[in-house]
Amino acid sequence: MREEYLDPDFIPEVLPHREGEVGEVFESLKPILDNRRATNLFIHGSAGIGKTAVAKFIIRSFREEGARGIYINCWYQRTEVAVLTEILRQLSYPVPRKGRSVDELVDEFAQNVVGEKLIIILDEVDALTDDSVLYVLSRANIPIGIVMISNEEYAMRHFDSRVKSSLAPSIVTFGRYSVDELFDILKERAKYSFKNFDETAVKVAARLAYKNNSDVRYGLNLLLKAGRIAGKTNSSLNINHVRSVEVIQDPKKEKRETELEGEHKVVIEALRALKNSASSVEVFAKYKEIGGKGAERTFRKYVKELIELQMIKDEDIPGRGKRRRLILRN
Ligand SMILES: Nc1ncnc2c1ncn2[C@@H]1O[C@H](COP(=O)(O)OP(=O)(O)OP(=O)(O)O)[C@@H](O)[C@H]1O
Ligand SMILES: [Mg+2]
Numbered sequence: 019m020r021e022e023y024l025d026p027d028f029i030p031e032v033l034p035h036r037e038g039e040v041g042e043v044f045e046s047l048k049p050i051l052d053n054r055r056a057t058n059l060f061i062h063g064s065a066g067i068g069k070t071a072v073a074k075f076i077i078r079s080f081r082e083e084g085a086r087g088i089y090i091n092c093w094y095q096r097t098e099v100a101v102l103t104e105i106l107r108q109l110s111y112p113v114p115r116k117g118r119s120v121d122e123l124v125d126e127f128a129q130n131v132v133g134e135k136l137i138i139i140l141d142e143v144d145a146l147t148d149d150s151v152l153y154v155l156s157r158a159n160i161p162i163g164i165v166m167i168s169n170e171e172y173a174m175r176h177f178d179s180r181v182k183s184s185l186a187p188s189i190v191t192f193g194r195y196s197v198d199e200l201f202d203i204l205k206e207r208a209k210y211s212f213k214n215f216d217e218t219a220v221k222v223a224a225r226l227a228y229k230n231n232s233d234v235r236y237g238l239n240l241l242l243k244a245g246r247i248a249g250k251t252n253s254s255l256n257i258n259h260v261r262s263v264e265v266i267q268d269p270k271k272e273k274r275e276t277e278l279e280g281e282h283k284v285v286i287e288a289l290r291a292l293k294n295s296a297s298s299v300e301v302f303a304k305y306k307e308i309g310g311k312g313a314e315r316t317f318r319k320y321v322k323e324l325i326e327l328q329m330i331k332d333e334d335i336p337g338r339g340k341r342r343r344l345i346l347r348n
Pocket of ligand 2: 069070071141
């Protein structure tokens with residue numbers, strides 16, 4: 019088995035059943051090739067249905083046409099400084115990570131992009147802590163196309179109205195795949211990865227992925243784990259291997275969990291020690307008691323991130339003002 023072809027970050031040469039969306043995104047951005055302004059885009063849709071894959075695919079096509087493509091995952095670059103620094107880094111103008119003000123970075127951005135044709139993808143755009151960077155980018159005086167991506171249909175709701183009107187994005191909705199479409203997609207990936215496989219095994223994986231909101235990542239993960247089981251006995255992948263794979267809850271969550279900072283784990287431990295449910299004040303006290311290092315503000319940031327990861331949820335405590343109850347999800 020060649021595992022790399024089942025990796026969720028691998029971008030195949032073709033994206034079956036997203037030809038329409040690829041075409042739509044390409045058409046909107048194409049004006050930059052003639053030194054004109056693109057129509058910016060906001061792409062939304064549920065997890066694992068090809069949003070990031072299409073965006074990276076588009077970057078590749080535009081690079082072939084002489085444009086610069088920049089991909090940023092706002093989960094990792096959340097602030098204006100972080101996003102601008104990352105853009106400059108990808109444009110090969112490294113800036114020191116510390117000690118640059120926003121104004122300096124904006125100037126450096128403006129100077130360094132003169133003469134460029136630029137596509138900027140801001141994936142998971144809802145993770146941005148403030149939207150001012152979008153304003154800066156939308157006002158850049160070069161041929162530029164900005165593509166924002168989110169799971170949340172209303173991710174732009176909180177944006178400043180000037181930001182929204184400067185961006186004026188067209189909206190592209192990615193719908194879920196049917197079972198047959200999932201089968202085609204997974205079969206394509208299976209062909210790359212396995213010397214021998216039984217098509218019914220892929221069919222089962224497609225059906226299971228469909229049940230999980232048509233999440234292709236889920237299907238790929240099933241095939242990967244099933245493939246490892248098949249590999250142990252040197253047999254070709256079959257339906258029993260797929261069936262024997264433990265149900266994987268949420269591969270994206272799984273991936274992020276492994277990337278969590280130690281301090282997030284301390285927050286979770288504190289909540290566990292409080293029988294999985296307690297007010298945020300109690301959890302903070304417990305967090306400090308068991309050695310948490312963050313001050314209250316940092317603690318709140320960890321809590322917010324854990325909520326975004328759907329590892330915990332929060333609820334109002336009636337009659338207690340802004341106090342929240344935190345609950346560990348299973
Ligand atoms: N039409 C397709 N053809 C081939 N592979 C696909 C297709 N759609 C999705 N995939 C694959 O499925 C995996 C998940 O897709 P992707 O990362 O684009 O999901 P996403 O919509 O960005 O999800 P999230 O919101 O969780 O980030 C990737 O490996 C991607 O290559
Ligand atoms: Mg994505």
